[in-house]
Amino acid sequence: MSKKKNLFKIKKPKNLNTIFGLPAKSYTDEDFWKKECNTVLSEGWLFVGFVHELKKIGDVSPLFIANKPILLVKNNNNEIKAFHNVCSHRCLKLVDEKKNVGKIIRCPYHSWSYDLDGNLKAAPHIGGTNQHQPKGFNFLDHGLKPIRIYIWHDWIFINYNGKAKKFKDYAKPLIKKFNDIDLTKLKYATTLDFGKINTNWKFLIENFIEPYHVQFVHKTTTNQPLKDHYTVVDGICYGSGVDVKEEDTKNSSALSVTSRYLSLFPNFIIGTYFPNQVGVYLNIPISPGVTSQKRIIYTTDGKEMGEEEVKMVKNIWWNVHKEDHEMCERLQEGRSSPASEEGGLLSPVWEKGVQTFQKLIINATMKSKKIIKRKKNV
Numbered sequence: 001m002s003k004k005k006n007l008f009k010i011k012k013p014k015n016l017n018t019i020f021g022l023p024a025k026s027y028t029d030e031d032f033w034k035k036e037c038n039t040v041l042s043e044g045w046l047f048v049g050f051v052h053e054l055k056k057i058g059d060v061s062p063l064f065i066a067n068k069p070i071l072l073v074k075n076n077n078n079e080i081k082a083f084h085n086v087c088s089h090r091c092l093k094l095v096d097e098k099k100n101v102g103k104i105i106r107c108p109y110h111s112w113s114y115d116l117d118g119n120l121k122a123a124p125h126i127g128g129t130n131q132h133q134p135k136g137f138n139f140l141d142h143g144l145k146p147i148r149i150y151i152w153h154d155w156i157f158i159n160y161n162g163k164a165k166k167f168k169d170y171a172k173p174l175i176k177k178f179n180d181i182d183l184t185k186l187k188y189a190t191t192l193d194f195g196k197i198n199t200n201w202k203f204l205i206e207n208f209i210e211p212y213h214v215q216f217v218h219k220t221t222t223n224q225p226l227k228d229h230y231t232v233v234d235g236i237c238y239g240s241g242v243d244v245k246e247e248d249t250k251n252s253s254a255l256s257v258t259s260r261y262l263s264l265f266p267n268f269i270i271g272t273y274f275p276n277q278v279g280v281y282l283n284i285p286i287s288p289g290v291t292s293q294k295r296i297i298y299t300t301d302g303k304e305m306g307e308e309e310v311k312m313v314k315n316i317w318w319n320v321h322k323e324d325h326e327m328c329e330r331l332q333e334g335r336s337s338p339a340s341e342e343g344g345l346l347s348p349v350w351e352k353g354v355q356t357f358q359k360l361i362i363n364a365t366m367k368s369k370k371i372i373k374r375k376k377n378v
């Protein structure tokens with residue numbers, strides 16, 4: 001019998017200048033997606049939201065990321081907590097929209113209620129009419145299931161399996177690149193919410209970290225020559241940068257400023273733009289072929305952005321991103337062709353970051369062969 005081909009492994013390079021990318025199934029296959037959700041997106045620190053979006057005590061924000069419903073909650077101490085968004089009673093998805101719940105999160109099904117720290121406070125009539133707390137039923141055992149969380153400036157990270165390194169050790173390669181910017185001074189300027197994009201989440205990350213396409217895809221929306229770009233690869237942090245000789249901060253239609261584009265594995269993306277702009281992207285993997293994306297723009301000097309400037313900045317970025325999304329959707333469509341089964345090719349120079357990212361994906365997913373583990377004798 002012939003040896004079965006491993007459809008998820010990167011093809012070995014023929015020589016230094018022929019580097020293959022991830023096989024097509026890594027972007028389309030349901031089993032690979034499930035594996036990815038339980039490894040790549042569960043083992044490290046996953047970026048899930050923005051602190052400024054949960055302003056008041058009692059604000060809750062449900063999210064479906066990496067195939068799991070989660071819930072972010074602002075508690076009475078003004079801290080943000082993360083829970084699995086599932087009622088302990090019948091595992092109904094507890095909260096289905098962003099809102100303020102006051103002091104109690106109540107399940108609409110049988111009214112089981114939790115405080116803002118996830119403690120179960122009420123399970124009405126569970127033991128029969130007016131039997132709200134029968135013997136042997138301990139409320140302390142049935143609170144919401146917490147998820148490990150870390151807040152870095154305005155950015156919320158979770159670690160599903162609870163086993164990742166401490167955030168500051170995990171993110172060290174990225175954090176040390178911000179010695180020149182005081183991130184505590186970041187001021188929110190505006191949001192660009194792109195909603196759902198018909199592409200695998202990895203294409204959006206890969207597109208962001210390689211500068212190769214900029215000269216072609218963003219020909220009219222940017223003026224940043226390829227020769228001025230450089231690539232960055234440092235462990236689980238990779239990306240690129242461009243040093244523009246003459247900054248143009250007045251042009252309202254084309255971006256032409258010194259910039260850095262960095263990503264932290266798996267899904268955090270941050271860009272810095274001369275003289276005072278930072279952009280952070282939230283990419284939410286929803287299914288193999290669907291990802292949602294949002295970009296928040298901040299100023300770094302503590303200054304408010306005026307209305308006109310916000311309009312200009314939004315306009316530039318909206319157009320740049322739409323150009324990227326079109327390419328990412330076509331990358332996804334290309335993956336249904338048998339010609340892309342073994343993956344495309346990568347530039348050994350400009351797509352070094354992409355290569356690193358893809359190796360991290362393969363390393364994480366190849367560790368575990370088990371896709372679904374059943375609980376025995378329940």
Ligand SMILES: [Fe+2]
Nearest residue numbers: 207214217324
């Ligand atoms: Fe782009």
